Amino acid sequence: MNTATDDRIKSKRLASPSDWTFDLIELYFNEIRRTAQSFGLDTYPVQLELISAEQMLDAYASVGMPVNYRHWSFGKQFIASEKNYRRGHMGLAYEIVINSDPCIAYLMEENTMPMQALVMAHACFGHNSFFKGNYLFRMWTDASSIIDYLVYAKSYISECEERHGIDAVEELLDACHALMHYGVDRYRRPQKISMVEEEMRRKDREAYLQQQVNDMWRTLPKTAGKQSKKEHRRFPEEPQENLLYFIEKNAPLLEPWQREIVRIVRKIAQYFYPQRQTQVMNEGWATFWHYTLLNDMYDQGLLSDGFLIEILSSHTNVVFQPPVTHPGYSGINPYALGFNMFTDLRRICEKPTDEDRQWFPEIAGTDWRKTLDYAMRHFKDESFIGQYLSPNMMREFRLFSIVDDSTQKELEVAAIHDDSGYRRVREALSKQYDLGTREPNIQVWNVNLRGDRSLTLRHSRHNDRPLDNGAEEVVKHVARLWGFRVRLESVDSHDRVLQHWEVTPVPQQHH
């Protein structure tokens, strides 16, 4: 490199002190944005917020959202993370980013300038473009209205607390939280949520709903002639998987305000549903892009060596995957898996081997940006791994699959990273990220309309896996919401009931 280019590069180089300033953040942000645009990343506008460590702890406690309703479980979360932080057991996440429009990213005051650059590239361009592009987020969440909705939820719930007492609201929220993972529609697109609309339509909805419920439970005697025909009408006609939705619409004794709170919890659960299904992809995508963007800026001569080294050392920690024998092993690190998969995907596009051509004929040798963009937009963890986990990756991670069958005395190695095992390992790993198999499949089975109004939930066993005994506590919560006896049965593939729990609610006193 001759001296002329050297000088030119030096003059372009951005200042790199370790302390950040607002000017520097602006400067770096603009450079990162320019680089990101050159790669064609499509993002929401960004709002950067500088916060202190205490505020980061606050954000932790309310599941990362800037506003949320009050609940003791958030307090518990806060107390726990505060304690761990103070004793140095836990470092704080460097960033929190919120899927909203504009995309809100928190930068922590304690971070050095290289860390702030890393966080900006990671959150403001990586996660942000994922939020904007991935089909699950596009389909299920409405980034422009989530903050509004949370403001509405917070004020509505605090209003309920004033009117009906903190205890009544807390009891209800506890019950809803226990069912939160069973409060999502998996296949239907929910209506957009926005504060204005909610406020306008809430009252109508309350009145209407109450009327519907009352109608369903009509106790007027029927005329003698028609009686026998409808004897075996099932309710619900088909099993329902969205327990909270079913309760909101059909629980006989809930007051309108209680239905509204069930709805709020359900809506928020729905908002987080895509995040739970795209952890590997989302983190992998963001990590891939901070790595790619900052390296590209270094190649342009914008970053100094020391600056990049600090970034790379954090990056290496983030994507470290301890092997299964490591004492610190706690499952597969989503950052590591995701980052390596996207990197590998780029390699397959740019430098495909014969093996890649055989496994991925349609993408080997194509434009990597288009391929990665397509992968980011149209997959979730389960399908992404099922589609793109390459033999090369499996070898690199030395993945192997273990079957744990409780009827056998020993575990069995079902497949390893060899020719006969690639497909099996890939399929097993893909299933591991399928929420449908990870969480017990529990649905509303039947309501005894003509008798004691009891509700039956049914757990269909997958691979004979039973329910944990903690289920009884959850059934108690369901009974609290339903108001009548609730039965949960766990059945095997032949519909034989293998476990069951039954709870009759204590009659509530109305104040």
Place this chain on the structure above:
Amino acid sequence: MLHQVIDRRLSGKNKSIGNRERFLRRYRDQIRDAVRKAVGDRSIRDIEDGTDITLPKRDVSEPVFSHGPGGTREMVHPGNQEYVRGDRIPRPQGGGAGGSGSGASPDGTGEDDFVFRITREEFMNYFFDDLALPRLIRTQLLADAPEWKTRRAGFVSEGNPTSLHVVRSMRVALGRRIAMGGDARVELRRLEEHLEQISKLDHTPAAEIAALQEEIQLLRERLKRVPFLDPFDLRYRNRVREPLPTSKAAMFCLMDVSGSMDEARKDLAKRFFILLYLFLTRHYQQTDVIFIRHHTQAAEVTEDEFFHATESGGTVVSSALTLMHEIIRERYLGSEWNIYGAQASDGDNWQQDSSKCRELLDNKLLPLVRYFAYVQVADEDQNLWEEYTRVRDANPHFAMQKIVTPAQIFPVFRDLFKKSVTPAS
């Protein structure tokens, strides 16, 4: 692409305080028990410190449906070193190798406690949570009543800027402007109309028009000089302080420091009084505390001397009671005072003196006090205990307890000062 950087560091730190309070509120009973247990084994100095609270994890958990152990599951792990397909591995202890995504089963194994710290302030609040001075009466309005309540009382023209009432002030200003400009405005309107009329006529002399115009100009200027807002207009919210019925209380602490009180007993007595003192200063700011210690003679001492000085001799318990009676007569006579007594002794007393103590209490002191608590820091029943038992049987507002080990101090203290359900007589 629009973006902005916002500095939030100074805005709203403790957003989670509300949630933390909810948590503490939910586990109030458990925390209170933990606090009381914690205090049991503390020395005098760090009674007031905060503490770690431990709650069983089971209590604070939030239940969700999850898979239990059993059935078949397949897990993929990284870092295979030696295994090939078909290998069999003995099942590791403690739930599945690694056990990542599949919701590590909360089946009792690996259950630990939820530990967190509460502050000193919270600690003391929990500690004295359901305690109160018994039979305390809010006396009538007092001339030098120390407690006030402020309430709003209309508006005044003087006050500090924070209580400025903008709407009122503007209304007054509007009124004043109308009043001050009224005549001038009427005159101005008349002159303008006149000017309009005469300027239509051809034969009006120019001088007359000029004179009129000058007059109008003068009037306009005069109107302009009426200020929009004058200090005179400002109105402030008025707040008045009203005296409240208050409780004035005096607590007499009587401690035996005679030779028979060995170090252990003195320590028990002092710890009891420290607790009492903390309790009073925390909950009853307006309380007078009088410290009396005695051997054969009684003396009123300062707080510092009471807790720290060492002195000893024989024992005449009645000397302390007599002194207490004298002090009441001198300083605390009158219906506005709620008077309390707390006495600690090992029960060892000069033989003839115990019956005198009973008479003193029965006839002189108990009619004057709301409540009198006696704590004996020794186990054996001596004559003072017997005499006091008779006092107790005759007087409902006399209580007595024994403390033999430090662990008993707190239960006894709570028992003596627990909030009674029956209202004070």
